[in-house]
Amino acid sequence: MEDYYRTIDFDWFKHRLVVVSVCVFAVFVIIVARLFFLQVVRGEKYRRLSQNNCIRLQSIAPPRGLIFDRNGVCIADNRPSFDLCLIPKDAKNADQTILKVSSLTGIPREKLKRNFVKNRTSNPYAPVLIAGDVGRDVLALAESHNFDLPGVVIKVRPRRYYLFDGKAAHIVGYAGIISRAELQSPAYRGYEPESYVGKYGAEKLYEPFLQGKYGGRQVEVNASGKVVRVLKTVEAESGNHVYLTIDFGLQQRAEALFKGLSGAAVAIDPRSGEVLAMVSSPSFSQNAFVNGMSAGQWHDLVKDPRNPLENKAIQAEYPPGSVYKIVTAIAAMDEGVIDRDTAFFCPGYYKYGNRVFRCWRAGGHGSVSVVDALAQSCDVFFYQAGQKIGVERLAWYARGCGLGKPTGIALPSEDDGLVPTNRWKLERIGTKWQGGETLSVAIGQSYTLVTPIQMAVLTAAVANGGVLKRPVILKLIETPEGVILKRGKSVGTGVLPASPEALDIVREGMWKAVNDRKGTAWYSAHSRKMDISGKTGTAQVVASPRESDDDGSRKDVIRPHSWFVGYAPSDAPRIAVAVVVEHGGHGSSAAAPIARKIMEAYLENGG
Amino acid sequence: MGDVWQKKKLDWGLLLPVVALGVIGVTVLYSAAASEPVYLQRMLCIKQATWILIGLAIACTSPFFNYKKLEGWAVAIYAVSIALLVCVLLWGKSAGGARRWLSLGPVAMQPSELAKIAVVLILARYYNKHADMEGLGIKKIIVPILLTAVPFLLVVKQPDLGTALMIALVAASVTVFMKIEKRALYTLACMSAILAAAGWFFFLKGYQKERILTFLNPERDPLGAGYHIIQSKIAIGSGMIFGKGFMQGTQNALSFLPEQYTDFVFSVMAEEWGFVGSIVVLVLYLLIIIWGLSIGYQCRDNFGIIMSVGITSIVFWHVAVNVGMVMGLLPVVGVPLPLISYGGSSVITFMIGIALLLNISMRRSGVE
Structure with a gap:
């Protein structure tokens, strides 16, 4: 300790402490001066400003x-x-x-x-x-x-x-x-x-x-x-x-086509995955939400049985009907149970065990190959193909085609749809899978459920050579000064489980469905203006007994849903659509004309 | 070790202004919280009074302990406070975008407050060993800079710029008090200028620069800091000579003043008690500061002298920066007004400081 006492003596410290005290006084003088300025010199002014909290x-x-x-x-x-x-x-x-x-x-x-x-x-x-x-x-x-x-x-x-x-x-x-x-x-x-x-x-x-x-x-x-x-x-x-990404002209045209109908339509550019139009009918007033709704308005909107607030394009699950035959055809060819030339004979029905499964055409299609079976939507052909594939393999292909899971579009609350399997049935319903159910699944009936956006993405993949793309709705975001902050970009989420040859066959079948006189969509989707390919679907709706007991005024409730998926132009598609009209009857009658008009409207306007 | 403290009386010259400020603080807090529900208003006051009483108890019992032991413990105390600062960053409670509190059961503490005292202790120990009358050369000054930089940066990271600034100012005060060689002073000035320039041009992002500019000039942010300063000036100025009277302030009533219990509590006081009341408060602070320096003046132990300067500088800088800020003289920075601003950690820290000053005062003869 003694050493340090020698190095600095207390007088040195005392001197410095005096200097510090002077500095402290100086600072306090400045503070008091400022206080005097605010409270005495400017006091009146601030008192006035404070009276009404004026600032x-x-x-x-x-x-x-x-x-x-x-x-x-x-x-x-x-x-x-x-x-x-x-x-x-x-x-x-x-x-x-x-x-x-x-x-x-x-x-x-x-x-x-x-x-x-x-x-x-x-x-x-x-x-x-x-x-x-x-x-x-x-x-x-x-x-x-x-x-x-x-x-x-x-x-x-x-x-x-x-x-x-x-x-x-x-x-x-x-x-x-x-x-x-x-x-x-x-x-x-x-x-x-x-x-x-x-x-x-x-x-x-x-x-x-x-x-x-x-x-x-x-x-x-x-x-x-x-x-x-x-x-x-x-x-x-x-x-x-x-x-x-939507084309508002196309959107308006598509919505006009749905006037008075319930259903959904999705149009996608198969090259980019961009959503060109997305209809969910009926719609609702957005301005009513901005301005605030009365309790009555709100009640009407939520209680409307046609569910206007639901985005049917991504949230409604429908049985796919015959549009599902695209999946069955891909599966059958890839599994090797059929090839281009395999022909099955359709007498108008198919016997499985002691049950008879009917073709939609009572007279039968005669001997048909896969291309004609797609074009004419022959049920018997796909009963046999489906039976050979089996439900588990069929489910594997359905998932490969993007079904049973969300497409990943950015909009919230997208539904999964449903791809049934033996295990699913055991868990959910509690009974074993029946062989006959596979036949129904093969033509898109039974338990399978899809959303319109899933079918649009699948159709776009068929059109673009097999790539499943996540649909995007964002083109870009820019500041008011025009600086681009973000661009929407689609990513591939998978590739269809189909060989290029199988895909060609599917496309040929879809082309003939629209452009062959025997095709199911010849009258409804054939266009003189452009080359369209597509597939119709008629999804049976299982009505509850009470509904079917109704006196007929609600007959429309048990009419089947009408489906059409397609793309155009057939050789280099720039638009792919999926249309579903609830209780619209046959695919060719309600959905196909709408889809045709959407594609025509888009391509004629230079899309 | 003799029982020196028994022969000396408690240093009432230091203790009385402290008690007076504590009483004033609770009174002003009652008024500042007038717009809150009654239960909250009472709870705030009772809590604050409790902290002050606990602090006074610490201050009055401190003479049983010999401050000279702290020279040996300084390293450990410093290490603990650094560890606590790291804990805050890792597990601290965040509020309003900053992590400043550590939960210790029912109470939350701010380790950055403790760090102020720890820095004073470690610097006092260092300078006691290494300083001489020639002043500090560049070699001797590096260690204190590092010792200050660690807690400083940890507090900046929270972020709590006000407390970080206090740590830096206190450390600088003690160092300048110990005298710096001219050459070292110039070197330091050049180095900090270069660092600042490099930081400004190469490291800081646009919004960070904007924040610094706003800090230096609140007028740049008329909806935030600039508005607060205007309201604060109106509150202070409208107090005029005798004030509006207890509970008669209008600026504080409607949350017009931000942080009216803590950083802007002086404005509430000045509005209600006017120039006269403000002068009383300032004189009380001046008494404490001058008394603290005079304790150093009479001390016969270098460690005790340096420590008393350090602790007094803690009080001085808080008063000067806080009052300067609310009057619009200095940038807007969150610094509590000693013993008046609401807050347990802050009150206890100042009381520990007072306790140390009392302790030095009673052993000023240096007799071991």
Whole structure:
């Protein structure tokens, strides 16, 4: 210890401590001087500013990014909306102000009062919404009587507006006012109580891109809360624009074709996996969601037996009917149970054990090869092929064709469909698989279920040479300045379990179905304008006894679903479609003409 | 070891201003929390009062312990506080985007507060061994820089810029007090300028630069820090000479002031008690600081002198930066006002500091 006492003596320290004390005094003198300046010199000014909490922040809502189709047609726009708000502290007497607003604008007092009670928060300086989206006449009245209405402020903010209400509703989705639960979740940080957020479809999917950034204003207000000066402004930042892959012209045409019908259609570019159109009928009004629905409107929408809110293209599971014969044909050729020349004789029925399975054509097709069996949709041919393949192998091929699992489209809540096997039946139904059921599966009846998007992806794969592509709905996202942030890209999710030769045979069969006079779609899908290939399907619907006991007024309920899948032009396909019309009857009667018109509309317009 | 402390009385000159500030703190907190529900308002005050009483108990019993032992323990204390800072980063409770708290059963503590004292102790030990009247050369200054940089960076990572800044300022104060050789001073200045420039141009991303610029100039962020400073200035200024009176403040009432219990508590006080009240509070702080320095002045032990300077500088920098910030003189940085801002870790840390000063004061004769 003694050494250190010698190195530094206490006087040295004392000297330095005196210097430190002087520095401390100096700093305190500066602090006191500043305090004197604020409280004594400027005290009056600050006292005045404090009396009404005069310096306030007003938020500026950002315009939501727009949504366009692949060609730049705007689908979701914004329009200015004027909300009448009341700041309780400025109003002093809120009831009286509400009464004045009511007598001035004619809006019922009870309604204003109800909104005021519902929306008010614990902060008496926060504007409370009393009438949302008022018209220009109300706005003008409120503005001109500004000084009689203490505490009333008009908030301008962009409100979502769907230019073609109800069109492409399931893919574009809608935005609505943020819920309390959403507001509290960390995913929605920076949102304000009345922010619009995407609730469904692309609006929800691309929410982080579409939502811009709030700006704000520092303002000075007078005693009745009116802005006397804007001190500083930070502009809101607009959200980013989303371009979808859909062709809106085609979409509208396709939706028009579904007028009065229930069902779904999906059109895909088989080369890129881009979804060109996606119809789910019936649709719903998106603007109703933005503006807020009454309880009655909401009730009607949810209770509608045709289920308008469901996206049938990805969420509805249907038995595939004869379009499934594409899968059976691929399986039969790849397993080697048939080749191009194998012919089966169709007398109009097929005996299996002690049961008789009928062909849809009572008179039979005679001796048919696989190409003609596809073209004419001969059931007997596929009964025999299916019997030889067996249910387990058939299920393996169905999965290889993308069935029984989601396609991976970005939209939420996609359904899996169902590929039945012996094990599935044991687990779910509790009985063993029956040999006869394999025959039904082979022609797309029995337990098999598919979604329209799965069939569209499968058809696109047949068209493009065998690659299953994950369907995409996003073309690109760009900033308002035009900088591209993200591009949608399809990835291959698998390859059809078919040799190039087998695929050629399937395509030949699909070509003949449309272009051969004996083909099932000759009358309904043959086009003089272009070369279409396709496959019809008629899916039997198992009706419950009560439904079939009905007196006939609900006959349509037990009519089969009508299917058509196809692509065009046959030699170098640029569009593949899958169409299902619920209870539309035969595939050729309802679905095929719609599919043909969709393909014609797309290719004739240069798609 | 003699019973020196028994012969000396408790240092009331230091303790009285501390008690006064504690009482003022709870009173102002009651007012600042007026917009909260009554139970919450009471709970905040009771908690704060409890922390102050616990702190006073620590301060009053400290003389039973000889501060000189701390010189031997400094390394261990430093190591523990670094370990705690690492724990915070790994398992800390996060709140508002930062990880600052460690849960210890029912209470949460902020190890970054403890780190301030640990840095003072380790530096006092180091300088006691290595410093001389010539000043510190560049070789001798590297170790203290490293000893400071480790906790500094760990706290920056949380991120808690205010506390990190305090650690740096306190370490710098102690070092400057020990005198730095001219050459070393110039070298350090050049090196930090080069580092800062390189960081600015090569390492910092756009948004990080924006954050620093906003920090230096709150006006750049009129919806955030800039708005808070304006509100704070209005609150302070509107207090005028005699203040609006207890519970009469309007700026604090409606959450117009951010962090009104912690970083902006001075504004609430100044609004209600005016220039007169603010001067009283500032004089109390000045008393503590000058008293702390005078304890060093009378101390006959180098370690004790350096330590008393370090601890006093903790109090000084918190007061200067906090009050400077709420009055719009300094950048907006979250630093508590000693003994008045709400918060257990902060109160206990200052009280430990006071306890050490008391201890040094009572053994100032240096008699072992």
